[in-house]
Amino acid sequence: MLKVIDITELQPGMFVTQVTKQAGVYRVTSGGIIQSDQEIAKLVDKGILQIEIDLNRSLQNQLSDSALPLDQVNEQGLNYQQQLDHALKVYEQIKTVHSQLMTRIRTAKVADIASVNAVSQQLMDKVFECDDAINIVTLISENDQYFLEHSLNCAILIIVFARHMGFDETLMRQLGAGALLMDIGMIKLPLLLTEKPECFNKAETKKVQNHVNIALKMISSIDTISEVSREVVRLHHERLDGSGYPQGLMAEDISIYGRMAAIVDVYDSLTSVRPYRSAYKPAEALHYMSEQLQGFDNELIEQFILCIGAFPIGSLVKLASNKLAIVMRLNKKRPLQPVVMAFYDLDSRQHDTVTQLDLAVVDDVIVGSVDPADFELNLKQFLHQTLLAH
Template sequence: MLKKIAVARLRPGMFIHEFCGDWMSHPFWRSRFRLDGDDDLRRIVESGVEHVYIDTERGLDDQDAVPAAEVRAAVEQEIVAALATPVDVPMRVSVHEEIQRARKVHDQAHRVVRSMMSDVRLGKAVSLEDAEPVVEAITGSVLRNGGALMGLIGIKNKDDYTFLHSVSVCTLMIAFGRSLGLEGDDLRQGGIGGLLHDIGKMKVPDEVLNKPGRLTDAEFELIKRHPGDGHATLVETPGIGPVPLDITRHHHERLDGSGYPDRLAGDAISSMARMAAIVDVYDAITADRCYHKGMPAAEGLRKMWEWSAAHFDQKLLQAFMRCVGIYPVGSLVRLESGRLGVVIEQNESNLLTPRLRVFFSTRSNGYIKPEVVDLSRRLGSGGGDRIVSAEAPDRWGVDPGRFLLVA
């Protein structure tokens, strides 16, 4: 059985199943292992992670451990209560109308980020003249209908993760900022910060950045240098503003002071850096990487809420979840009827009842004629069904992106 336990109660002989924290907060990038000695225990304590899940069938139990099912039920109740009033962000066009333009914007952004990061690896400077048109194009797409581009950013090739992650963080920062009422240069600066936040990773050797196994202490320390290295690179960029510099240096800081590089805590972390921390972790844990399989977006948001008291600004996390939805655009979900569907649009009045395109039956284990279902409508009008779970596409061997990107 999986159970949640405080790190203070860990002891040798327990089997670690999962850390309650993002993968960049600890050196155990393959998180499932038996705790055999004091060295691993010391590294866990020093990482700042406060809780872990243990597998009591593969290791020792603890009397204070809480079953995972109980934790999950409590977290889901908290989320539903916290998001009772969703954000109302007007859309100028439908997802259907915006999707083709969003594809072009996404492809352009990917090419520019790849080129900029390659230049930095070669010792060249970052040019705002390259970054600003990308941010402007992403902002335009988000203002027309953020769902189109936010659906696209969930589709990543793990070999291009570093570049696509930067595009995703930029997109999400702009959508998040807009939902909070930011506009004009404030929104633009947040987008630039999102696009450039990981530029320091180009100073990390590929064999460390993409290592599939557990990092040594020295390798983890090298990874943790990337915010400072990125800041140092951007300081040399003419015209760079204080917001992108702040985001780049501080997107791995955590409210409890356990982050890096400056171990800032509480109010010492700016609002923009707090926003970037949320966006960065959300995109990282929901994407396939060389060293872990990404989790469904809805599951990622639930995990982040579970960690939020120590790691994130909870009010901002609530706002982010309202922005992207409990089931974000592009999510694969299973309905009570046994059908699978991809979320194509949020319902502003109820985040639990988005619009879907259903395309697969789990009962017959086969594709069905695609159909748009609005879960907010009553029985007989596409409703009468409900979401019972978020699903991983690999479980069913389907590609929800094929049905999201129908224009």
């Protein structure tokens, strides 16, 4: 639903489609979600008087639940701290099981691939128990086995995404299983190639891209792998503009499952440290992906942002009070006002007492995402040593 409003009515979280009245000549070249009051102030400075917003695509209209305090228990009687501890243990247990599965596949016992459905079911159960906690676990895992953890993270993300989209549990489990299988073809490639610390050259890139066909061949004779799971494996590197691989398919040939898989695959890859580059900040990764309009499904990108938040769980942010904080729980009613853990004072350049802040209640706001490296902060280590013990 489209609505024209005065610039004075514009709020963070609203989706702007176009400028309808202005005193200057500033043009909005593409629609998007207003992220902050500072962004609104810039529009005012440009002479914008009225704008058109899309209520259906605005964060405030689509989300209605308020944020839960970190000390509130879930249906299993666990508060956030306990959920986080439990989610991390479950993640490591599933990682071990999945690692053993990959080892057996590497030794040609391909039939064991069928057990991936059980792993996906475990992940789905954990998402239903404590989705915020399992989300942050994907960011604080040790990242010592990239392809293994990447497949686990993608499985979690696509299950969370599918839940947001209203898919049933069977479909969620099938999507999760597909994500777990996306990169199994990598284990048939030489370790010197898959563990190379630099970017691949053209010949190496071609070999690595063949992992999709290898994976499809590996699962071709296994009846218990669903067609949805196979689609995820087959399509997760395809792009709507035909620039993907292995087939270079166009938009009409890429299902919604393949489009969702592409989004979670790239998001987790961008937010992970790689030997040849540092990790993107979560909000930075979302911005980058939203700019790739020809490759990804723009409407699904918007839904993914609605799903994981404008400032995703685990984001390091700067507050107006000049403190650093980590986003710990989303506020589904006011997505730009999550629950955060403040821990560092930028004025004194010292660590501060870890404090829970519900930004929908306290007089403070997020002014932007920041890079942990700028403060010589190892975010994974900090979360393990401080927040997990808090």
